Amino acid sequence: MIGRLSGTLIEKQAPEVLIDCGGVGYEVQLPMTSFYQLPAEGEPCTLSIHFVVREDAQLLYGFASKQERALFRELIKTNGIGPKMALAILSGMSAEQFVQAVQRDDITSITKVPGVGKKTAERLVVEMRDRMNKFAATLATPSADAFALGNPVENTYITAPDAKEDAIAALEALGYKATVAKKTVDKVHSAGATSEQLIKDALKAMM
Numbered sequence: 001m002i003g004r005l006s007g008t009l010i011e012k013q014a015p016e017v018l019i020d021c022g023g024v025g026y027e028v029q030l031p032m033t034s035f036y037q038l039p040a041e042g043e044p045c046t047l048s049i050h051f052v053v054r055e056d057a058q059l060l061y062g063f064a065s066k067q068e069r070a071l072f073r074e075l076i077k078t079n080g081i082g083p084k085m086a087l088a089i090l091s092g093m094s095a096e097q098f099v100q101a102v103q104r105d106d107i108t109s110i111t112k113v114p115g116v117g118k119k120t121a122e123r124l125v126v127e128m129r130d131r132m133n134k135f136a137a138t139l140a141t142p143s144a145d146a147f148a149l150g151n152p153v154e155n156t157y158i159t160a161p162d163a164k165e166d167a168i169a170a171l172e173a174l175g176y177k178a179t180v181a182k183k184t185v186d187k188v189h190s191a192g193a194t195s196e197q198l199i200k201d202a203l204k205a206m207m
Helices: 066-076 083-092 095-103 107-111 118-133 142-149 163-173 178-188 195-206
Strands: 004-013 016-021 024-029 044-053 058-063
Touching (some): 004 024, 004 163, 044 066, 163 178, 163 195
Antiparallel strands (some): 004 016
16 A cells, blocks of 8 residues: 655646656646645655555555545545545645535535536535534645635746646546636636646636
């Protein structure tokens, strides 16, 4: 079982990164709230890992904190919620925002996540309400919440010429339809914006 990876961040293409650990490159998928907190390529990086073994693949899901990983594990215990949908939920909402939505029976906010219909959102609230009480005091994620809420957090990213294309591809990987992803990114695009900034602004606009 792989529970943590520490190494050098070689590549990052939201929502996936490649980390070199002792000469072995591990592909890891992250929710955007964790992705925003990554260092620059070439820098040391440590992630808490959830390891999934399937008949056709071995998949690694990474998180900036153990608390966010714990919430991911609670999400995939819920009937009808797989890892991809759990990543989408934690990309559109910070861990603390999701806990608050469940506690307040806020079905509307949860259904804004791609692939989460009203019945699924209702099931999440019903099945996770009691479990979320124990997370309420421990799931505060200041940096992730600041990004999700649109508040500035100090970080440095390189502006790429194809930032819009990267942002659209990331949103599609999270489950958003191509037309919706393109329309939203076009709407929030501004000169000099990085792909990470565009993804953050697009997610905020859709939520």
